[in-house]
Amino acid sequence: MEHPKLRDSKRLLTREPYPINEIPEEIIKKIGKKFVYMLCVGHKDLTGDDWGNVFAEAIGGEHLQSPVGIADVVFDKMAWSMKTVKNTNPHRSEASVRLISGRCSPDYSYGITDPHEDIEKTGRAVLNIWNERVNIAQDYYNPLRTSVLVRSNDLLTYTLFEEENHRYVANQYRWEENSNGNLIGIDIETGDTRFTWQPHGSQFTIHTRVPQNAVKFKIKQPPKLDVEETLRQINYSDEWVEIL
Numbered sequence: 001m002e003h004p005k006l007r008d009s010k011r012l013l014t015r016e017p018y019p020i021n022e023i024p025e026e027i028i029k030k031i032g033k034k035f036v037y038m039l040c041v042g043h044k045d046l047t048g049d050d051w052g053n054v055f056a057e058a059i060g061g062e063h064l065q066s067p068v069g070i071a072d073v074v075f076d077k078m079a080w081s082m083k084t085v086k087n088t089n090p091h092r093s094e095a096s097v098r099l100i101s102g103r104c105s106p107d108y109s110y111g112i113t114d115p116h117e118d119i120e121k122t123g124r125a126v127l128n129i130w131n132e133r134v135n136i137a138q139d140y141y142n143p144l145r146t147s148v149l150v151r152s153n154d155l156l157t158y159t160l161f162e163e164e165n166h167r168y169v170a171n172q173y174r175w176e177e178n179s180n181g182n183l184i185g186i187d188i189e190t191g192d193t194r195f196t197w198q199p200h201g202s203q204f205t206i207h208t209r210v211p212q213n214a215v216k217f218k219i220k221q222p223p224k225l226d227v228e229e230t231l232r233q234i235n236y237s238d239e240w241v242e243i244l
Contacts, residue, residue, distance in 0.1 A: 015076050017059050020145060021162050023215055028160070030058040032219045039155060040222045048072075051149050052082040070102065070165065071137045071144070079141035081165055083148045090150040090159040095210045097150060098196070104129040105202040115199045119183055123175030126197045126204060127185070131167040150210065156221060161214035168194075 018024055034054045038046070049065060052072050056063035061075035071079035083099045106112035106125040115122040137144050143164065150159040173185040173194060185195030196205040 016078060016143065017061075017075055020143070020164065021211065021213055021215075023160065023162075027058045028215060028217055031055065031160075032217060034058070035155065035158075036219050036222050039219075040225050042224060043155070046084055046149075046151055046155060048082055048084055051084045051147075055080070055082060055147060069137060070133050071141050073147070074141060077141055078143045078145070079137065080145050080147045080162075083146060085148070085150055086153060087150050087159075088153060090152050090157050091216050095150070095159075096207060097148065097210060099146065099148065099206045099208060101130070101204050101206050102133070103202040104197065104204040107202075115183065116177065116181075119175045119177055123173065123183055123185055123195075123197070124170040126183070126195070127168050127170045127173070130204060134165060134167050137165070148208070148210075154221075157218045159210060159214050159216050161211050163208065163211075 018027070031054055034057065035046075038050070043050075049063075052063040052065065055061070056073045059073075059075055061073050063073050064071060066072075070081040072082040073080045081101075083101075085097045085099065087095060087097070089095075104126045106115055106122050106129070109129050110125045112122055112125055134144065145162045146165050147162050148160070152158070172188055174188055175183050175185055178184050178196075181199065183197045183199070184193050185197070186192065187194050192207070194207050196207070197203070198205075
């Protein structure tokens with residue numbers, strides 16, 4: 001459904017390359033093609049920056065490669081936060097994945113020096129920090145999505161899905177301390193663990209489920225390029241190396 005026209009609306013107008021979680025086959029083919037190439041040249045794993053580069057190229061967007069903020073890839077006035085996680089079986093239905101979502105420091109932002117003194121207060125502070133990051137990103141980009149790529153250990157099997165990047169209502173969650181001394185945010189209504197926050201390093205992790213309409217695909221194992229043969233194809237000579 002289209003957004004309604006309102007007299008007081010200040011919504012950013014943008015063109016989306018596709019509706020959320022309706023990733024065209026053409027884009028999946030481009031992504032798979034780049035993954036095959038990466039295996040050919042010897043990649044043994046796929047980093048978040050790798051995934052940002054591949055996705056941006058596939059949609060004709062730009063990978064900002066900025067360590068600050070949650071907008072990683074942009075297209076017109078919309079943006080994606082790019083996440084990739086490893087799983088032994090990415091095609092397993094209704095799997096839960098953990099998305100490392102930056103550092104939230106209640107000490108820096110709110111002066112909370114002892115996060116264990118009042119864990120409910122600390123938990124609310126962590127969510128408020130996340131919400132403010134979403135606010136800042138949405139000042140420039142809308143829609144704002146998270147793109148999640150679940151990859152297998154051998155980089156041959158993948159599940160890809162998206163979700164809206166949104167604020168969280170703090171009073172919908174309660175906080176507990178687990179056996180590792182980390183704080184976990186639990187959905188009061190469902191009892192599901194939704195967040196983990198680590199006091200040492202302030203790492204904030206969001207737990208989310210893989211939706212039923214996630215895109216599942218796989219690629220064939222390509223042969224690795226022979227180093228010497230590749231160098232011959234580009235007419236390499238030792239003169240290419242200049243010792244200063």
